[in-house]
Amino acid sequence: MTRSTSAVASAHTPAIALRDARASIGGRTVWSGVDLSVSPGEFVAVLGSNGSGKSTLLKAILGLVATAPGAVSVLGGPAGAANREIGYLPQRHGFDSTLPIRGVDLVGLGLDGARWGVPLPFGRGILDRGGTRARSRARVGEVIELVGASAYAERPLGELSGGEQQRILIAQALVRRPRILMLDEPLDSLDLPNQAAVSALVQRICAAENVAVLLVAHDVNPLLSYLDQVIYLAGGRALQGTVQDVITGSKLSELYGVEIEVLHTRDGRLVVVGQPEAPHVHGHRHDP
Amino acid sequence: MSNPTLTWNLVKDVHELLAYQFMVNALQAGGIVAVMAGVVGWFVVLRRQSFAAHTTAMMSFPGASGAALAGLPTALGYYLACGVAALAIGRSGGAQRRGRSGTLKGTSESAAVGVVQVAGLALGFLFLSLYKGVLEQLETLLFGTFLGIDSDQVLTLAIVAVLVLVALLAIGRPLLLSSLDPEAARARGLPVGLLDIGFLLLLGLTVAATSQITGALLVFALLVAPPAAAQALTPRPGLSLALSVVFAVLVMWLGLGISYFSIYPLGFFVTSFGFALYVAAKLASGATAALRHSRQAGKPMATLV
Numbered sequence: 001m002t003r004s005t006s007a008v009a010s011a012h013t014p015a016i017a018l019r020d021a022r023a024s025i026g027g028r029t030v031w032s033g034v035d036l037s038v039s040p041g042e043f044v045a046v047l048g049s050n051g052s053g054k055s056t057l058l059k060a061i062l063g064l065v066a067t068a069p070g071a072v073s074v075l076g077g078p079a080g081a082a083n084r085e086i087g088y089l090p091q092r093h094g095f096d097s098t099l100p101i102r103g104v105d106l107v108g109l110g111l112d113g114a115r116w117g118v119p120l121p122f123g124r125g126i127l128d129r130g131g132t133r134a135r136s137r138a139r140v141g142e143v144i145e146l147v148g149a150s151a152y153a154e155r156p157l158g159e160l161s162g163g164e165q166q167r168i169l170i171a172q173a174l175v176r177r178p179r180i181l182m183l184d185e186p187l188d189s190l191d192l193p194n195q196a197a198v199s200a201l202v203q204r205i206c207a208a209e210n211v212a213v214l215l216v217a218h219d220v221n222p223l224l225s226y227l228d229q230v231i232y233l234a235g236g237r238a239l240q241g242t243v244q245d246v247i248t249g250s251k252l253s254e255l256y257g258v259e260i261e262v263l264h265t266r267d268g269r270l271v272v273v274g275q276p277e278a279p280h281v282h283g284h285r286h287d288p
Numbered sequence: 289m290s291n292p293t294l295t296w297n298l299v300k301d302v303h304e305l306l307a308y309q310f311m312v313n314a315l316q317a318g319g320i321v322a323v324m325a326g327v328v329g330w331f332v333v334l335r336r337q338s339f340a341a342h343t344t345a346m347m348s349f350p351g352a353s354g355a356a357l358a359g360l361p362t363a364l365g366y367y368l369a370c371g372v373a374a375l376a377i378g379r380s381g382g383a384q385r386r387g388r389s390g391t392l393k394g395t396s397e398s399a400a401v402g403v404v405q406v407a408g409l410a411l412g413f414l415f416l417s418l419y420k421g422v423l424e425q426l427e428t429l430l431f432g433t434f435l436g437i438d439s440d441q442v443l444t445l446a447i448v449a450v451l452v453l454v455a456l457l458a459i460g461r462p463l464l465l466s467s468l469d470p471e472a473a474r475a476r477g478l479p480v481g482l483l484d485i486g487f488l489l490l491l492g493l494t495v496a497a498t499s500q501i502t503g504a505l506l507v508f509a510l511l512v513a514p515p516a517a518a519q520a521l522t523p524r525p526g527l528s529l530a531l532s533v534v535f536a537v538l539v540m541w542l543g544l545g546i547s548y549f550s551i552y553p554l555g556f557f558v559t560s561f562g563f564a565l566y567v568a569a570k571l572a573s574g575a576t577a578a579l580r581h582s583r584q585a586g587k588p589m590a591t592l593v
Contacts, residue, residue: 062475064474064475083475083476083477084476084477086475088471088472088475088476089472090469090471090472090475091471092469092471096336099334099468100334100519100520100522100523100528101334101468101523101525102523102524105523105524105525106468106469109461109464109465109468109469112461113461113462113464113465113473113476114461114462114465114473114476114477114478115461115462116458116459116461116462117457117458117461155523156523157523172472173472
């Protein structure tokens with residue numbers, strides 16, 4: 001974990017900082033008393049069971065879930081003020097198989113999708129000044145190359161596999177060179193080799209572009225060798241630290257308030273035993 | 289005027305078509321409506337809002353017949369009814385989009401909308417009976433006509449079309465992003481709910497305009513068939529949007545041209561051409577997909593190529 005210390009030393013302002021923060025949705029407090037800090041260039045996983053408020057944490061950082069003023073600071077400002085500096089990949093269940101849009105189009109929308117005005121590729125050619133179009137096309141190509149999606153970026157999104165779609169979506173989140181990248185369960189519904197590949201890709205991007213990465217995951221194991229820190233949400237509270245510090249029987253028992261055991265398998269994987277599921281969780285995956 | 293007959297001399301046929309002002313008006317109105325439907329329909333198909341479009345179209349029938357009964361211009365009835373329907377769908381649909389868990393909720397809402405559709409049809413029928421209109425009028429409102437379109441009507445359609453297209457041009461990219469990825473759009477600070485409602489209003493205007501030519505029941509021939517065919521053919525958004533417009537205009541003008549020479553109604557031709565186009569596009573895209581698949585698998589397609 002030498003990378004995390006050097007990253008902390010090189011940047012004094014954290015990319016994301018929460019101080020005694022509290023989030024509630026529909027009157028129910030999801031978590032409270034949360035203190036967190038993520039520095040530029042740090043790769044942090046957000047862990048916890050269903051309903052523990054992992055997605056809520058990302059939304060609080062985006063300013064989409066209300067928090068007390070001053071409790072959440074993003075790039076030195078209040079939550080929601082610097083969203084253009086954040087690449088956000090929401091939790092999703094894959095694209096419709098007949099969606100007639102190519103990967104490059106989606107990545108391009110990451111670049112200019114929030115801009116009002118002439119939307120059509122053939123309208124821009126005439127009014128194009130200073131090669132904006134050529135530059136954005138180059139950036140889209142570059143970021144597709146970075147995530148290794150060049151081979152299939154021209155194909156319809158619906159025809160791509162889950163891993164391929166995920167790479168395109170990461171490219172979309174990255175295309176505007178964000179300083180913070182937040183990915184909500186990007187490993188979900190991927191097979192094991194793809195989970196490993198996407199984890200490695202995110203770490204590579206994190207280091208190469210010096211972005212702070214928050215990645216929500218159900219299972220820490222595919223991420224183990226790439227992470228700088230983890231944030232563990234349970235029982236309405238949060239713990240932050242390295243995997244070795246946080247994912248231990250005593251720390252998790254304290255957090256959950258019940259006896260938790262952490263087993264280390266021979267190949268280095270971690271198994272958390274005894275964690276209770278949070279209340280109000282129904283059959284489908286729906287993290288409030 | 290002798291009965292027009294279609295000959296094999298296309299120049300002569302077109303010449304004959306354009307000899308009458310009512311036919312010129314019809315072609316102009318049809319063209320305007322088709323361009324609008326091609327563009328708006330492209331978003332309808334992409335956003336999977338065909339059902340909303342259908343509902344809006346249904347409501348145009350009581351709108352038009354109610355206006356006739358009240359002694360107001362029918363066009364006003366069309367626009368009012370479709371606008372109100374769009375807003376109503378926006379209110380319920382907006383909530384539906386926000387609640388992510390809601391397949392069940394979606395179903396109950398579509399049932400409610402279905403009931404409202406039927407009620408709208410029945411109400412329209414009642415208005416027409418109260419108006420003591422002839423049956424011909426019912427047929428016109430439901431299945432469309434190309435007779436008796438005056439140049440004022442063409443002008444109104446043109447103004448509505450320009451309004452709708454300019455508005456779409458302005459909100460195009462954010463609308464596309466929020467259609468594909470509402471959560472990401474919201475995080476980027478886009479007013480996703482407002483975009484939803486705004487688009488439904490544009491859809492309402494388009495449906496109101498289109499159903500004046502195609503009738504309430506056959507709006508889909510223009511609004512859904514051409515864009516669905518275009519999107520089946522290419523995944524390039526710019527190209528499929530352009531194709532969608534070309535298809536819609538083609539279907540409309542071909543339908544108008546043929547129905548002029550025929551004893552059968554306009555709606556039949558427009559709908560059949562739209563349907564044929566859609567089937568052909570689906571077959572073509574299926575064939576290319578199969579071809580690519582077999583190429584990837586390394587099997588030669590000697591029989592086909």
